[in-house]
Amino acid sequence: xxxxxxxxxxxxxxxxxxxxxxxxxxxxxxxxxxxxxxxxxxxxxxxxxxxxxxxxxxxxxxxxxxxxxxxxxxxxxxxxxxxxxxxxxxxxxxxxxxxxxxxxxxxxxxxxxxxxxxxxxxxxxxxxxxxxxxxxxxxxxxxxxxxxxxxxxxxxxxxxxxxxxxxxxxxxxxxxxxxxxxxxxxxxxxxxxxxxxxxxxxxxxxxxxxxxxxxxxxxxxxxxxxxxxxxxxxxxxxxxxxxxxxxxxxxxxxxxxxxxxxxxxxxxxxxxxxxxxxxxxxxxxxxxxxxxxxxxxxxxxxxxxxxxxxxxxxxxxxxxxxxxxxxxxxxxxxxxxxxxxxxxxxxxxxxxxxxxxxxxxxxxxxxxxxxxxxxxxxxxxxxxxxxxxxxxxxxxxxxxxxxxxxxxxxxxxxxxxxxxxxxxxxxxxxxxxxxxxxxxxxxxxxxxxxxxxxxxxxxxxxxxxxxxxxxxxxxxxxxxxxxxxxxxxxxxxxxxxxxxxxxxxxxxxxxxxxxxxxxxxxxxxxxxxxxxxxxxxxxxxxxxxxxxxxxxxxxxxxxxxxxxxxxxxxxxxxxxxxxxxxxxxxxxxxxxxxxxxxxxxxxxxxxxxxxxxxxxxxxxxxxxxxxxxxxxxxxxxxxxxxxxxxxxxxxxxxxxxxxxxxxxxxxxxxxxxxxxxxxxxxxxxxxxxxxxxxxxxxxxxxxxxxxxxxxxxxxxxxxxxxxxxxxxxxxxxxxxxxxxxxxxxxxxxxxxxxxxxxxxxxxxxxxxxxxxxxxxxxxxxxxxxxxxxxxxxxxxxxxxxxxxxxxxxxxxxxxxxxxx
Amino acid sequence: xxxxxxxxxxxxxxxxxxxxxxxxxxxxxxxxxxxxxxxxxxxxxxxxxxxxxxxxxxxx
Numbered sequence: 001x002x003x004x005x006x007x008x009x010x011x012x013x014x015x016x017x018x019x020x021x022x023x024x025x026x027x028x029x030x031x032x033x034x035x036x037x038x039x040x041x042x043x044x045x046x047x048x049x050x051x052x053x054x055x056x057x058x059x060x061x062x063x064x065x066x067x068x069x070x071x072x073x074x075x076x077x078x079x080x081x082x083x084x085x086x087x088x089x090x091x092x093x094x095x096x097x098x099x100x101x102x103x104x105x106x107x108x109x110x111x112x113x114x115x116x117x118x119x120x121x122x123x124x125x126x127x128x129x130x131x132x133x134x135x136x137x138x139x140x141x142x143x144x145x146x147x148x149x150x151x152x153x154x155x156x157x158x159x160x161x162x163x164x165x166x167x168x169x170x171x172x173x174x175x176x177x178x179x180x181x182x183x184x185x186x187x188x189x190x191x192x193x194x195x196x197x198x199x200x201x202x203x204x205x206x207x208x209x210x211x212x213x214x215x216x217x218x219x220x221x222x223x224x225x226x227x228x229x230x231x232x233x234x235x236x237x238x239x240x241x242x243x244x245x246x247x248x249x250x251x252x253x254x255x256x257x258x259x260x261x262x263x264x265x266x267x268x269x270x271x272x273x274x275x276x277x278x279x280x281x282x283x284x285x286x287x288x289x290x291x292x293x294x295x296x297x298x299x300x301x302x303x304x305x306x307x308x309x310x311x312x313x314x315x316x317x318x319x320x321x322x323x324x325x326x327x328x329x330x331x332x333x334x335x336x337x338x339x340x341x342x343x344x345x346x347x348x349x350x351x352x353x354x355x356x357x358x359x360x361x362x363x364x365x366x367x368x369x370x371x372x373x374x375x376x377x378x379x380x381x382x383x384x385x386x387x388x389x390x391x392x393x394x395x396x397x398x399x400x401x402x403x404x405x406x407x408x409x410x411x412x413x414x415x416x417x418x419x420x421x422x423x424x425x426x427x428x429x430x431x432x433x434x435x436x437x438x439x440x441x442x443x444x445x446x447x448x449x450x451x452x453x454x455x456x457x458x459x460x461x462x463x464x465x466x467x468x469x470x471x472x473x474x475x476x477x478x479x480x481x482x483x484x485x486x487x488x489x490x491x492x493x494x495x496x497x498x499x500x501x502x503x504x505x506x507x508x509x510x511x512x513x514x515x516x517x518x519x520x521x522x523x524x525x526x527x528x529x530x531x532x533x534x535x536x537x538x539x540x541x542x543x544x545x546x547x548x549x550x551x552x553x554x555x556x557x558x559x560x561x562x563x564x565x566x567x568x569x570x571x572x573x574x575x576x577x578x579x580x581x582x583x584x585x586x587x588x589x590x591x592x593x594x595x596x597x598x599x600x601x602x603x604x605x606x607x608x609x610x611x612x613x614x615x616x617x618x619x620x621x622x623x624x625x626x627x628x629x630x631x632x633x634x635x636x637x638x639x640x641x642x643x644x645x646x647x648x649x650x651x652x653x654x655x656x657x658x659x660x661x662x663x664x665x666x667x668x669x670x671x672x673x674x675x676x677x678x679x680x681x682x683x684x685x686x687x688x689x690x691x692x693x694x695x696x697x698x699x700x701x702x703x704x705x706x707x708x709x710x711x712x713x714x715x716x717x718x719x720x721x722x723x724x725x726x727x728x729x730x731x732x733x734x735x736x737x738x739x740x741x742x743x744x745x746x747x748x749x750x751x752x753x754x755x756x757x758x759x760x761x762x763x764x765x766x767x768x769x770x771x772x773x774x775x776x777x778x779x780x781x782x783x784x785x786x787x788x789x790x791x792x793x794x795x796x797x798x799x800x801x802x803x804x805x806x807x808x809x810x811x812x813x814x815x816x817x818x819x820x
Numbered sequence: 821x822x823x824x825x826x827x828x829x830x831x832x833x834x835x836x837x838x839x840x841x842x843x844x845x846x847x848x849x850x851x852x853x854x855x856x857x858x859x860x861x862x863x864x865x866x867x868x869x870x871x872x873x874x875x876x877x878x879x880x
Contacts, residue, residue: 446826446830449830632837632838
């Protein structure tokens with residue numbers, strides 16, 4: 001609770017004092033320190049200021065200032081504990097001593113924000129510190145939202161927030177605005193500025209802005225080992241003394257230095273860190289003069305919260321920062337301030353012959369350059385780095401693209417070939433389980449549900465878990481090594497041709513895993529038109545949920561070329577995305593794109609931990625799907641296929657079987673006849689079941705694509721999640737009297753009532769392309785609606801994807817039928 | 821007989837589950853893009869935890 005929220009007469013004990021600079025110093029000198037009791041004496045007539053009693057004397061504080069002091073009250077603590085003690089209306093009052101100890105305990109919770117450039121290793125630090133498993137990649141833009149975790153060290157509770165990577169805290173991009181808003185509104189106790197040691201100059205630019213903003217800070221000098229290995233010398237301790245901020249070398253890959261980092265955070269929070277002092281970056285005489293005049297104008301006219309540094313506001317105003325301008329516009333006498341600002345900008349620009357923003361940026365880089373000249377010594381006999389050597393081949397203008405394609409092909413081939421062995425083992429286990437239930441349970445509908453519904457449906461999908469894990473291991477290796485960023489670099493030219501830039505490619509590649517986070521990752525794209533196009537074409541990136549369908553059909557009908565088929569499908573997805581993006585750019589979003597500089601991070605050897613964490617997360621998610629949506633879908637499909645149970649036609653088949661049994665035919669012929677009658681009975685029952693009736697209704701639309709009613713139904717159920725296509729096929733094709741134990745075999749043997757095969761390689765190909773393109777799952781559509789802010793775009797994606805899928809499959813089946 | 825009874829129970833349970841999910845999908849006002857996801861993943865967990873935490877803070 002904030003001190004400003006206390007009612008007249010109410011008492012509270014101070015938990016922590018937020019705020020900065022002179023205000024914080026003054027307020028603590030007055031006795032507003034952790035553990036002290038404070039009481040509201042009275043509110044002024046307009047509820048501002050408020051009179052408080054602390055340490056026996058009365059002081060008045062403005063409501064805005066009181067908002068920066070956190071307190072704990074008896075009522076608050078009682079509410080906090082009420083759930084556990086189930087107290088009735090009886091009022092409990094905590095004695096002041098107890099409240100004080102609660103306040104002291106609560107005061108040991110430190111809110112920490114991780115801020116740094118993209119790809120500086122914030123999320124790795126976050127994961128190591130908190131034991132979380134957030135997605136980490138060796139390319140920028142992985143974190144698109146703040147992630148929170150809580151952990152303890154040295155008796156303190158840390159609430160850490162991993163913020164999106166940003167090069168500065170201006171308001172020129174969504175991430176910058178997000179980070180700045182967080183700093184202004186959430187007021188973290190300590191900021192950890194993660195600085196990539198291999199790129200000091202650029203990373204320290206953000207540090208300069210944070211110094212201006214005057215936030216309590218510790219610098220994590222991440223990847224310091226890479227700097228040492230390169231032979232460069234960096235006296236970080238001297239730099240720490242120079243800028244008044246503790247610098248702690250860390251290694252996001254091995255967790256080295258993280259404990260020490262948080263020990264420094266505690267010291268900064270407790271104000272026991274001897275190094276800490278607030279410095280002003282010297283911007284040179286002209287700019288400093290302008291800053292001073294604008295700052296004075298702000299101080300004299302605007303009633304600015306004590307939480308805001310007036311010097312920082314002045315700098316931001318001179319840099320024509322739109323958000324700061326809006327903030328000042330809400331203050332009294334804003335015209336005077338803006339007039340002073342405009343006059344000074346004109347003066348600065350006249351004197352320096354450059355615009356104000358550039359002048360400030362130059363001055364910051366000048367400061368960094370000066371600081372590094374004294375503390376940083378690059379290796380004079382610097383060898384060509386490993387990264388440069390690898391890049392001469394990997395990003396070569398002629399070799400780069402074939403290498404990329406080769407790598408993708410190897411990935412799909414390995415996914416299929418290597419995954420085949422564990423897949424067969426799991427398949428055998430599922431078969432054993434099915435056989436065990438079949439052999440040990442009495443006949444009845446529950447047994448049928450277990451064998452034909454649950455074991456078939458769930459077992460049909462679970463067998464593909466190893467393949468998905470292998471694919472994820474590859475994607476993880478690509479991300480962590482830095483190859484993904486190169487892939488984006490290689491694709492940049494194509495992306496430009498389709499009206500996007502390389503940054504879109506990262507989001508598109510993420511779509512290979514799951515389209516939902518990929519659509520969320522488009523937040524890092526500054527241009528709305530690029531963002532919308534990336535979002536709309538993202539469902540064409542084949543997500544891992546579609547992989548079981550491809551593996552099943554490619555394995556069954558193209559066993560010798562399964563890897564190539566996978567490659568063809570994924571490639572087609574990318575190609576269609578390129579074509580559609582071009583069309584969308586031409587007809588829907590024809591605004592010019594903002595310029596974007598693509599960075600290429602150095603190559604790093606991926607750690608086993610990171611790969612295993614990725615694979616484990618995926619396995620967990622996949623298994624959870626088995627017990628959730630796939631289990632429920634399998635049960636529903638089985639119910640719809642099992643009922644209604646008794647039909648007139650059923651009796652006719654049973655009479656026919658009885659007639660055959662009583663006939664004088666040889667036994668072998670009798671068995672054949674009965675088998676055929678059973679097959680026809682099963683087909684007839686399925687067609688007359690509820691699911692058969694639904695399937696028959698939609699079959700005419702899907703027939704031109706080669707799909708019978710069972711395939712049509714599986715596509716319909718696959719709208720919930722694409723794996724359900726496989727579980728539906730498993731349930732629907734279990735009813736056939738086939739000796740085959742695995743689904744692939746059943747599909748190959750399946751025949752319609754006329755004896756024609758239900759599946760041919762051509763139908764399988766047509767089906768795989770349909771699954772690739774049609775309706776993105778419900779979650780993806782919802783993500784598009786939420787991110788675009790309109791149902792219109794969700795509906796648009798559903799409509800275009802279904803239409804396109806139908807047309808592509810129609811073309812494949814009809815053209816293919818001419819040759820096969 | 822017991823198999824028929826069990827089947828009815830499972831059927832009713834499944835219908836209830838689906839109806840609940842559908843109602844939740846259309847009625848829950850959630851700013852999370854993962855709100856409609858019937859499957860769930862680590863990202864969804866994080867988002868839900870954040871929302872829950874936020875709601876608790878608001879109530880306090």
